[in-house]
Amino acid sequence: MPEGHTLHRIARDLRAAFAGRVVSVSSPQGRFAAGAALLTDHEVVEARAHGKHLFVEFAGERVLHVHLGLIGSFTIDATAYVGERPVIGQVRCRIAGDRHVADLRGPMTCRVITPDEEAAVHHKLGPDPLRDSDGEPAWERIHRSRKSVAALLMEQQVLAGVGNVYRCEVLFRHRINPMTPGERLKRSSWDLIWADLRRLLPLGVATSRIVTVADEVAQIESALAKGEDVHLDERTSYVYKRTGQDCDRCGSIIKAKDVAGRNLYWCGNCQRRS
Structure with missing residues:
Protein backbone atom coordinates (compact mmCIF):
# COMPACT_ATOMS: atom_id res chain seq x y z
CA MET A 1 0.00 0.00 0.00
CA PRO A 2 1.39 3.45 -0.87
CA GLU A 3 2.65 5.29 2.20
CA GLY A 4 1.89 8.90 3.05
CA HIS A 5 4.70 10.49 1.05
CA THR A 6 3.15 9.09 -2.15
CA LEU A 7 -0.20 10.76 -1.48
CA HIS A 8 1.43 14.08 -0.66
CA ARG A 9 3.44 13.87 -3.88
CA ILE A 10 0.25 13.19 -5.85
CA ALA A 11 -1.47 16.13 -4.16
CA ARG A 12 1.49 18.37 -5.04
CA ASP A 13 1.40 17.30 -8.68
CA LEU A 14 -2.39 17.71 -8.92
CA ARG A 15 -2.11 21.25 -7.55
CA ALA A 16 0.59 22.11 -10.06
CA ALA A 17 -1.40 20.68 -12.97
CA PHE A 18 -4.94 21.78 -12.20
CA ALA A 19 -5.32 24.30 -9.34
CA GLY A 20 -7.20 27.38 -10.52
CA ARG A 21 -8.33 25.70 -13.75
CA VAL A 22 -11.71 24.44 -14.92
CA VAL A 23 -11.38 20.76 -15.80
CA SER A 24 -13.39 17.96 -17.31
CA VAL A 25 -13.89 14.89 -15.15
CA SER A 26 -14.96 11.55 -16.60
CA SER A 27 -15.04 7.86 -15.73
CA PRO A 28 -13.83 5.86 -18.75
CA GLN A 29 -14.40 2.67 -16.79
CA GLY A 30 -17.92 3.79 -15.93
CA ARG A 31 -17.92 2.99 -12.20
CA PHE A 32 -17.56 6.65 -11.19
CA ALA A 33 -19.81 8.18 -13.84
CA ALA A 34 -22.27 9.75 -11.38
CA GLY A 35 -19.50 11.27 -9.29
CA ALA A 36 -17.64 12.55 -12.34
CA ALA A 37 -20.82 14.32 -13.49
CA LEU A 38 -20.85 16.29 -10.22
CA LEU A 39 -17.27 17.50 -10.72
CA THR A 40 -16.86 18.09 -14.44
CA ASP A 41 -16.67 21.67 -15.70
CA HIS A 42 -15.77 22.92 -12.23
CA GLU A 43 -12.59 24.66 -11.10
CA VAL A 44 -10.05 22.72 -9.04
CA VAL A 45 -9.43 24.74 -5.90
CA GLU A 46 -6.90 22.63 -4.04
CA ALA A 47 -5.47 19.15 -3.59
CA ARG A 48 -4.28 17.93 -0.21
CA ALA A 49 -3.41 14.75 1.62
CA HIS A 50 -3.74 13.50 5.16
CA GLY A 51 -1.97 10.21 5.73
CA LYS A 52 -3.08 7.82 3.01
CA HIS A 53 -6.16 9.88 2.07
CA LEU A 54 -6.26 12.32 -0.84
CA PHE A 55 -8.74 15.17 -1.18
CA VAL A 56 -9.22 17.21 -4.36
CA GLU A 57 -11.40 20.23 -3.69
CA PHE A 58 -13.58 21.60 -6.48
CA ALA A 59 -15.59 24.82 -6.65
CA GLY A 60 -19.12 24.42 -5.33
CA GLU A 61 -18.06 22.69 -2.09
CA ARG A 62 -17.44 19.35 -3.76
CA VAL A 63 -14.49 17.19 -2.77
CA LEU A 64 -13.08 14.14 -4.53
CA HIS A 65 -11.99 11.70 -1.81
CA VAL A 66 -9.51 9.02 -2.83
CA HIS A 67 -7.85 6.18 -0.94
CA LEU A 68 -5.59 4.12 -3.19
CA GLY A 69 -5.74 0.96 -1.09
CA LEU A 70 -3.38 -1.85 -2.04
CA ILE A 71 -3.37 -1.57 -5.84
CA GLY A 72 -4.51 1.95 -6.68
CA SER A 73 -2.50 4.51 -8.63
CA PHE A 74 -3.03 8.14 -9.63
CA THR A 75 -0.79 9.23 -12.50
CA ILE A 76 -0.43 12.82 -13.69
CA ASP A 77 1.23 13.95 -16.91
CA ALA A 78 4.66 15.32 -16.13
CA THR A 79 4.63 17.41 -19.30
CA ALA A 80 1.87 19.04 -21.31
CA TYR A 81 0.11 16.82 -23.82
CA VAL A 82 -1.15 17.66 -27.29
CA GLY A 83 -4.42 16.28 -28.63
CA GLU A 84 -6.54 13.47 -27.23
CA ARG A 85 -4.80 11.13 -24.83
CA PRO A 86 -5.93 7.48 -25.14
CA VAL A 87 -7.32 5.64 -22.13
CA ILE A 88 -5.03 2.83 -20.98
CA GLY A 89 -6.34 0.25 -18.53
CA GLN A 90 -9.30 0.52 -16.18
CA VAL A 91 -9.41 4.26 -15.48
CA ARG A 92 -11.91 4.93 -12.69
CA CYS A 93 -11.59 8.71 -12.87
CA ARG A 94 -9.89 11.01 -15.36
CA ILE A 95 -9.23 14.70 -14.70
CA ALA A 96 -8.33 16.59 -17.86
CA GLY A 97 -7.35 20.23 -18.20
CA ASP A 98 -6.00 22.27 -21.07
CA ARG A 99 -2.47 20.94 -20.53
CA HIS A 100 -2.53 17.85 -18.33
CA VAL A 101 -4.39 14.59 -17.73
CA ALA A 102 -4.57 12.63 -14.46
CA ASP A 103 -5.82 9.03 -14.40
CA LEU A 104 -6.95 7.18 -11.29
CA ARG A 105 -6.89 3.38 -11.44
CA GLY A 106 -7.85 0.69 -8.94
CA PRO A 107 -8.60 2.81 -5.85
CA MET A 108 -10.23 1.44 -2.72
CA THR A 109 -12.17 4.70 -2.34
CA CYS A 110 -13.28 7.15 -5.02
CA ARG A 111 -16.26 9.29 -4.06
CA VAL A 112 -17.57 12.84 -4.00
CA ILE A 113 -18.06 14.20 -0.49
CA THR A 114 -18.90 17.50 1.20
CA PRO A 115 -16.43 19.61 3.21
CA ASP A 116 -18.14 18.43 6.41
CA GLU A 117 -17.63 14.81 5.39
CA GLU A 118 -13.97 15.54 4.67
CA ALA A 119 -13.62 17.09 8.12
CA ALA A 120 -15.03 13.89 9.61
CA VAL A 121 -12.33 11.84 7.84
CA HIS A 122 -9.60 14.15 9.16
CA HIS A 123 -11.04 13.87 12.67
CA LYS A 124 -10.58 10.07 12.66
CA LEU A 125 -6.91 10.25 11.62
CA GLY A 126 -3.84 10.78 13.75
CA PRO A 127 -1.24 13.47 13.07
CA ASP A 128 0.58 13.29 9.74
CA PRO A 129 4.33 14.05 9.87
CA LEU A 130 4.04 15.74 6.46
CA ARG A 131 1.08 17.86 7.51
CA ASP A 132 1.27 18.44 11.24
CA SER A 133 4.06 19.88 13.36
CA ASP A 134 2.73 18.49 16.62
CA GLY A 135 2.93 14.76 17.31
Whole structure:
Protein backbone atom coordinates (compact mmCIF):
# COMPACT_ATOMS: atom_id res chain seq x y z
CA MET A 1 0.00 0.00 0.00
CA PRO A 2 1.39 3.45 -0.87
CA GLU A 3 2.65 5.29 2.20
CA GLY A 4 1.89 8.90 3.05
CA HIS A 5 4.70 10.49 1.05
CA THR A 6 3.15 9.09 -2.15
CA LEU A 7 -0.20 10.76 -1.48
CA HIS A 8 1.43 14.08 -0.66
CA ARG A 9 3.44 13.87 -3.88
CA ILE A 10 0.25 13.19 -5.85
CA ALA A 11 -1.47 16.13 -4.16
CA ARG A 12 1.49 18.37 -5.04
CA ASP A 13 1.40 17.30 -8.68
CA LEU A 14 -2.39 17.71 -8.92
CA ARG A 15 -2.11 21.25 -7.55
CA ALA A 16 0.59 22.11 -10.06
CA ALA A 17 -1.40 20.68 -12.97
CA PHE A 18 -4.94 21.78 -12.20
CA ALA A 19 -5.32 24.30 -9.34
CA GLY A 20 -7.20 27.38 -10.52
CA ARG A 21 -8.33 25.70 -13.75
CA VAL A 22 -11.71 24.44 -14.92
CA VAL A 23 -11.38 20.76 -15.80
CA SER A 24 -13.39 17.96 -17.31
CA VAL A 25 -13.89 14.89 -15.15
CA SER A 26 -14.96 11.55 -16.60
CA SER A 27 -15.04 7.86 -15.73
CA PRO A 28 -13.83 5.86 -18.75
CA GLN A 29 -14.40 2.67 -16.79
CA GLY A 30 -17.92 3.79 -15.93
CA ARG A 31 -17.92 2.99 -12.20
CA PHE A 32 -17.56 6.65 -11.19
CA ALA A 33 -19.81 8.18 -13.84
CA ALA A 34 -22.27 9.75 -11.38
CA GLY A 35 -19.50 11.27 -9.29
CA ALA A 36 -17.64 12.55 -12.34
CA ALA A 37 -20.82 14.32 -13.49
CA LEU A 38 -20.85 16.29 -10.22
CA LEU A 39 -17.27 17.50 -10.72
CA THR A 40 -16.86 18.09 -14.44
CA ASP A 41 -16.67 21.67 -15.70
CA HIS A 42 -15.77 22.92 -12.23
CA GLU A 43 -12.59 24.66 -11.10
CA VAL A 44 -10.05 22.72 -9.04
CA VAL A 45 -9.43 24.74 -5.90
CA GLU A 46 -6.90 22.63 -4.04
CA ALA A 47 -5.47 19.15 -3.59
CA ARG A 48 -4.28 17.93 -0.21
CA ALA A 49 -3.41 14.75 1.62
CA HIS A 50 -3.74 13.50 5.16
CA GLY A 51 -1.97 10.21 5.73
CA LYS A 52 -3.08 7.82 3.01
CA HIS A 53 -6.16 9.88 2.07
CA LEU A 54 -6.26 12.32 -0.84
CA PHE A 55 -8.74 15.17 -1.18
CA VAL A 56 -9.22 17.21 -4.36
CA GLU A 57 -11.40 20.23 -3.69
CA PHE A 58 -13.58 21.60 -6.48
CA ALA A 59 -15.59 24.82 -6.65
CA GLY A 60 -19.12 24.42 -5.33
CA GLU A 61 -18.06 22.69 -2.09
CA ARG A 62 -17.44 19.35 -3.76
CA VAL A 63 -14.49 17.19 -2.77
CA LEU A 64 -13.08 14.14 -4.53
CA HIS A 65 -11.99 11.70 -1.81
CA VAL A 66 -9.51 9.02 -2.83
CA HIS A 67 -7.85 6.18 -0.94
CA LEU A 68 -5.59 4.12 -3.19
CA GLY A 69 -5.74 0.96 -1.09
CA LEU A 70 -3.38 -1.85 -2.04
CA ILE A 71 -3.37 -1.57 -5.84
CA GLY A 72 -4.51 1.95 -6.68
CA SER A 73 -2.50 4.51 -8.63
CA PHE A 74 -3.03 8.14 -9.63
CA THR A 75 -0.79 9.23 -12.50
CA ILE A 76 -0.43 12.82 -13.69
CA ASP A 77 1.23 13.95 -16.91
CA ALA A 78 4.66 15.32 -16.13
CA THR A 79 4.63 17.41 -19.30
CA ALA A 80 1.87 19.04 -21.31
CA TYR A 81 0.11 16.82 -23.82
CA VAL A 82 -1.15 17.66 -27.29
CA GLY A 83 -4.42 16.28 -28.63
CA GLU A 84 -6.54 13.47 -27.23
CA ARG A 85 -4.80 11.13 -24.83
CA PRO A 86 -5.93 7.48 -25.14
CA VAL A 87 -7.32 5.64 -22.13
CA ILE A 88 -5.03 2.83 -20.98
CA GLY A 89 -6.34 0.25 -18.53
CA GLN A 90 -9.30 0.52 -16.18
CA VAL A 91 -9.41 4.26 -15.48
CA ARG A 92 -11.91 4.93 -12.69
CA CYS A 93 -11.59 8.71 -12.87
CA ARG A 94 -9.89 11.01 -15.36
CA ILE A 95 -9.23 14.70 -14.70
CA ALA A 96 -8.33 16.59 -17.86
CA GLY A 97 -7.35 20.23 -18.20
CA ASP A 98 -6.00 22.27 -21.07
CA ARG A 99 -2.47 20.94 -20.53
CA HIS A 100 -2.53 17.85 -18.33
CA VAL A 101 -4.39 14.59 -17.73
CA ALA A 102 -4.57 12.63 -14.46
CA ASP A 103 -5.82 9.03 -14.40
CA LEU A 104 -6.95 7.18 -11.29
CA ARG A 105 -6.89 3.38 -11.44
CA GLY A 106 -7.85 0.69 -8.94
CA PRO A 107 -8.60 2.81 -5.85
CA MET A 108 -10.23 1.44 -2.72
CA THR A 109 -12.17 4.70 -2.34
CA CYS A 110 -13.28 7.15 -5.02
CA ARG A 111 -16.26 9.29 -4.06
CA VAL A 112 -17.57 12.84 -4.00
CA ILE A 113 -18.06 14.20 -0.49
CA THR A 114 -18.90 17.50 1.20
CA PRO A 115 -16.43 19.61 3.21
CA ASP A 116 -18.14 18.43 6.41
CA GLU A 117 -17.63 14.81 5.39
CA GLU A 118 -13.97 15.54 4.67
CA ALA A 119 -13.62 17.09 8.12
CA ALA A 120 -15.03 13.89 9.61
CA VAL A 121 -12.33 11.84 7.84
CA HIS A 122 -9.60 14.15 9.16
CA HIS A 123 -11.04 13.87 12.67
CA LYS A 124 -10.58 10.07 12.66
CA LEU A 125 -6.91 10.25 11.62
CA GLY A 126 -3.84 10.78 13.75
CA PRO A 127 -1.24 13.47 13.07
CA ASP A 128 0.58 13.29 9.74
CA PRO A 129 4.33 14.05 9.87
CA LEU A 130 4.04 15.74 6.46
CA ARG A 131 1.08 17.86 7.51
CA ASP A 132 1.27 18.44 11.24
CA SER A 133 4.06 19.88 13.36
CA ASP A 134 2.73 18.49 16.62
CA GLY A 135 2.93 14.76 17.31
CA GLU A 136 1.41 15.05 20.77
CA PRO A 137 -1.98 13.49 19.81
CA ALA A 138 -0.14 10.37 18.64
CA TRP A 139 1.90 10.20 21.83
CA GLU A 140 -1.25 10.50 23.94
CA ARG A 141 -2.63 7.35 22.31
CA ILE A 142 0.64 5.45 22.25
CA HIS A 143 1.63 5.81 25.89
CA ARG A 144 -1.81 4.65 27.05
CA SER A 145 -1.75 1.46 24.97
CA ARG A 146 -0.50 -2.04 25.74
CA LYS A 147 -0.06 -2.80 22.04
CA SER A 148 3.48 -2.95 20.71
CA VAL A 149 4.97 0.22 19.28
CA ALA A 150 5.36 -1.66 15.96
CA ALA A 151 1.61 -2.28 15.84
CA LEU A 152 0.71 1.25 16.95
CA LEU A 153 2.80 2.89 14.23
CA MET A 154 0.62 1.13 11.65
CA GLU A 155 -2.69 2.40 13.08
CA GLN A 156 -3.78 5.39 11.04
CA GLN A 157 -5.91 6.76 13.86
CA VAL A 158 -2.70 6.96 15.91
CA LEU A 159 -0.26 8.16 13.24
CA ALA A 160 -1.38 8.91 9.69
CA GLY A 161 0.68 8.10 6.62
CA VAL A 162 3.27 5.76 8.12
CA GLY A 163 3.31 2.31 6.54
CA ASN A 164 5.38 -0.80 6.92
CA VAL A 165 8.63 0.44 5.39
CA TYR A 166 8.88 3.60 7.48
CA ARG A 167 7.79 1.63 10.55
CA CYS A 168 10.60 -0.90 10.22
CA GLU A 169 13.25 1.62 9.29
CA VAL A 170 12.59 4.32 11.87
CA LEU A 171 12.55 1.77 14.71
CA PHE A 172 15.89 0.41 13.50
CA ARG A 173 17.40 3.86 13.09
CA HIS A 174 16.78 4.56 16.79
CA ARG A 175 17.50 1.05 18.09
CA ILE A 176 13.98 0.68 19.48
CA ASN A 177 12.67 -2.77 20.33
CA PRO A 178 9.57 -3.04 18.11
CA MET A 179 7.80 -5.28 20.65
CA THR A 180 7.92 -2.62 23.37
CA PRO A 181 4.36 -1.90 24.60
CA GLY A 182 3.30 1.67 23.93
CA GLU A 183 2.78 2.27 27.65
CA ARG A 184 6.46 1.41 28.25
CA LEU A 185 7.90 3.48 25.41
CA LYS A 186 9.97 6.36 26.74
CA ARG A 187 8.86 9.86 25.80
CA SER A 188 12.38 10.58 24.55
CA SER A 189 12.12 7.59 22.17
CA TRP A 190 8.79 8.84 20.80
CA ASP A 191 10.29 12.31 20.25
CA LEU A 192 13.08 10.71 18.21
CA ILE A 193 10.58 8.71 16.14
CA TRP A 194 8.42 11.76 15.41
CA ALA A 195 11.37 14.01 14.54
CA ASP A 196 12.83 11.36 12.26
CA LEU A 197 9.56 10.83 10.41
CA ARG A 198 9.33 14.60 9.95
CA ARG A 199 12.81 14.43 8.42
CA LEU A 200 12.44 11.33 6.24
CA LEU A 201 8.97 11.65 4.71
CA PRO A 202 9.70 14.94 2.89
CA LEU A 203 12.60 13.17 1.19
CA GLY A 204 10.11 10.56 -0.01
CA VAL A 205 7.98 13.33 -1.51
CA ALA A 206 11.01 14.85 -3.22
CA THR A 207 12.44 11.59 -4.62
CA SER A 208 9.36 9.35 -4.86
CA ARG A 209 11.30 6.69 -2.94
CA ILE A 210 11.65 5.73 0.70
CA VAL A 211 15.25 6.41 1.71
CA THR A 212 16.46 5.77 5.26
CA VAL A 213 20.17 4.84 5.07
CA ALA A 214 22.12 7.63 6.78
CA ASP A 215 24.63 8.33 4.00
CA GLU A 216 21.89 8.42 1.37
CA VAL A 217 19.71 10.67 3.52
CA ALA A 218 22.56 13.13 4.01
CA GLN A 219 23.41 13.15 0.29
CA ILE A 220 19.79 13.79 -0.71
CA GLU A 221 19.38 16.57 1.83
CA SER A 222 22.57 18.21 0.57
CA ALA A 223 21.52 17.89 -3.09
CA LEU A 224 18.07 19.31 -2.42
CA ALA A 225 19.52 22.22 -0.43
CA LYS A 226 21.80 23.06 -3.38
CA GLY A 227 19.10 22.54 -6.00
CA GLU A 228 21.06 19.67 -7.56
CA ASP A 229 19.76 16.46 -9.09
CA VAL A 230 19.31 13.57 -6.67
CA HIS A 231 21.05 10.28 -7.43
CA LEU A 232 20.01 7.21 -5.43
CA ASP A 233 21.90 3.97 -4.90
CA GLU A 234 20.09 0.64 -5.09
CA ARG A 235 20.28 0.23 -1.32
CA THR A 236 17.98 2.70 0.45
CA SER A 237 16.91 0.80 3.59
CA TYR A 238 18.49 -1.01 6.55
CA VAL A 239 16.16 -3.89 7.44
CA TYR A 240 13.07 -3.83 5.24
CA LYS A 241 12.76 -7.11 3.27
CA ARG A 242 16.24 -8.22 4.37
CA THR A 243 15.19 -11.34 6.30
CA GLY A 244 18.17 -13.63 6.96
CA GLN A 245 20.73 -11.08 5.82
CA ASP A 246 23.42 -9.56 8.02
CA CYS A 247 22.66 -6.38 9.91
CA ASP A 248 24.87 -3.54 8.62
CA ARG A 249 25.39 -2.27 12.14
CA CYS A 250 26.29 -5.42 14.11
CA GLY A 251 26.33 -8.38 11.73
CA SER A 252 23.42 -10.21 13.38
CA ILE A 253 20.72 -11.81 11.25
CA ILE A 254 17.72 -9.67 10.34
CA LYS A 255 14.47 -11.18 11.64
CA ALA A 256 10.90 -11.04 10.35
CA LYS A 257 7.54 -11.50 12.05
CA ASP A 258 3.92 -10.67 11.23
CA VAL A 259 2.86 -7.67 13.32
CA ALA A 260 -0.44 -5.91 12.58
CA GLY A 261 -0.91 -7.87 9.38
CA ARG A 262 2.42 -6.95 7.77
CA ASN A 263 5.91 -8.41 8.00
CA LEU A 264 8.01 -6.51 10.50
CA TYR A 265 11.78 -6.61 9.90
CA TRP A 266 14.23 -5.85 12.69
CA CYS A 267 17.59 -6.65 14.28
CA GLY A 268 17.15 -8.31 17.65
CA ASN A 269 20.67 -7.39 18.73
CA CYS A 270 20.64 -3.70 17.81
CA GLN A 271 17.06 -2.95 18.72
CA ARG A 272 16.90 -3.32 22.49
CA ARG A 273 15.92 0.20 23.45
CA SER A 274 12.53 0.74 25.06
